[in-house]
Amino acid sequence: MEDPICYVSVKSLVNMCFHNMQELVEFECQKWMQKGVNVKYVTRTNRNGYKAGALKEGLEKEYVENCEFVAIFDADFQPDPDFLWKTIPYLLENPKLGLVQARWKFVNSEECMMTRLQEMSLNYHFSVEQEVGSSTYSFFGFNGTAGIWRIQAIKDAGGWKDRTTVEDMDLAVRASLKGWEFVFAGDVTVKNELPSTFKAYRFQQHRWSCGPANLLKKMTKEILCCQRVSLLKRLHLIYAFFFVRKIVAHWVTFFFYCIVIPACVVVPEVNLKKQIAIYIPATITILNAVCTPRSMHLLVFWILFENVMSLHRTKASIIGLLEANRVNEWVVTEKLGNTMKQMNNAKPSTSRTPWFRITERIHPLEIIVGMYMLHCAIYDLFFGHDHFFIYLLLQAGAFFTMGFGLVGTIVPN
Template sequence: MADMNLNADECLLTRMQEMSLDYHFTVEQEVGSATHAFFSFNGTAGVLRIATINEAGGWKDRSTVEDMDLAVRAGLRGWKFLYLGDLQVKSELPSTFNDYRNQQHRWSCGPANLFRKIVMEIAMNEKVTLWKKFYVIYSFFFVRKIIVHMVTFFFYCVVLPLTIFVPEVDVPIWGAVYIPSIIAILNSVGTPRSVHLLLYWILFENVMSLHRTKATLIGLFGAGRANEWVVTEKLGDAAKNKPAPKFFKKPKFKFGNRLHMLELGFGLFLFFCGCYDYVHGKNKYFIYLFLQTITFLICGFGYVGTIIPTSS
């Protein structure tokens, strides 16, 4: 079933999420269902047969993506999922940057952590074909849940900026610009009304790839926060309908609570690379680097999403 986001227009952050989720449902889920390939059950909106749950071994709490865990085990036992794009259910998106970061940590760390725990179960399964095992292990998990985050982050936020200091390394423009641009444009097909936000969406996704890469590595190696579950608070229409108190203090913003040092650090790194390229470079990468720097700094200073004042 498709999600109908109630608060997609609340702020720019929710618009960015709408673009990503619309692509996920309109393309990934639709294609997976139409081709009868494996695709993950979404816990937000779905119906499972009791027999499916029982045959798959029931719900397990070994990861923070229990819905994906159940879907994989059910798929290994021959059950198929059907996506109904014309049937929509209401949902809310996290509208503060901290809540969105926590959600993305769980969504990136959980699949990676599940992969390390279930990969041998998939490989040793005797009820599905070798091709389906390969598809689930390589395409569904390894490429889409692990590699995609790392490639985005390391290439655009680490490798490409560092090539500026090594003139002998020449990154072809088709690899740095053309192919990624085509992929980004295709990602906007699910949300035509937001196509004008595509440039900022790309820059923002590069920022989030930092957190997704970090979360993926934590999940892969089973580090301290691998099983951390932080409830994603969502304001949506609930905050608008909440009655105002009769007596209240003027809310204050605690600026220090909004600082994100990781984003600020990478913003300064990219700014330095951009300045060096402006002076010594030939490929004019500084244009991208300065735009990406601005995006990192906006996120680092907490000026993205809804800002919730404190009452103290």
């Protein structure tokens, strides 16, 4: 803890203000240097390896040899001044602990409907998935930011690797197989921003769904052959963490809600029990949404939104398993901030015609699925008896809304 070093990595910045942000960060670092704090300001001249490459290069600096821990934050994250006081004691008390993961707190969750729905999904992730994984001493993944690693754990795991787009999960899996333990500090929150444009959110979800599927393909043999951890933990890692949560969950959601239910309407010989079609999914959905009580009234919108996004997550997971095109696509998730949006809205773009801005927001895949569900809804309205058309009309409307880019914050180019 003596002579601490702060390593600042500048990334995930909006292209139009990249150089201004660099100057601001450099100015802030210079201010602390003048106060006698040992701060190092480092930037890269290339994007080799993307985030994994930046983290790997940062840990190769000479001054890191005098450090025991490394704190990692994305550019839009705002840790409180007492963040280290709340997290470092975990690592000092338990020498087997390799990672302390903090919880995310969203500063723009009220910005639009899409950010409210994202908050519901992520609150479930932290309140249930991360909390349960930590409490039961089973595996849970590193979220890529707002966490502190023991540098020795990173070295034992083989360092950062850029073989997939989920370098954070890759490192966490390898460190876990080496016997390192993780803890989730749910009472420590770090402010950050949610992507508020549909385009940015789609790119983010593609990376978050494609990366784990691709990592499962690359690491299945390595996990099974590891003798350092128990067979039960290895099977839990492959089946529960990867296969069920990262692949099957997307496939079941999309094929059940968007393919099977509509198909049952036009194929009357198939009788879908209401317990399967309504009661069980409704119970699961309520359990997901209960982590954000203030948004319970948005439950129906959340279901429709998640069903549409399951289309992209399913496609991305298949791309990851097959290592097809876009498997290693890395598009920085734009976090524009309210100030930037207000500035853009105050200065209408003259570089592109309004027609071009409209067409670039159209997503044909959502529109095609929406037309399929609308056809099934009309058929059920005239010939059906189960009233599935109520759900199908709502879901078709959700596909059309997102297919024409009418969701999220619209920022002029």
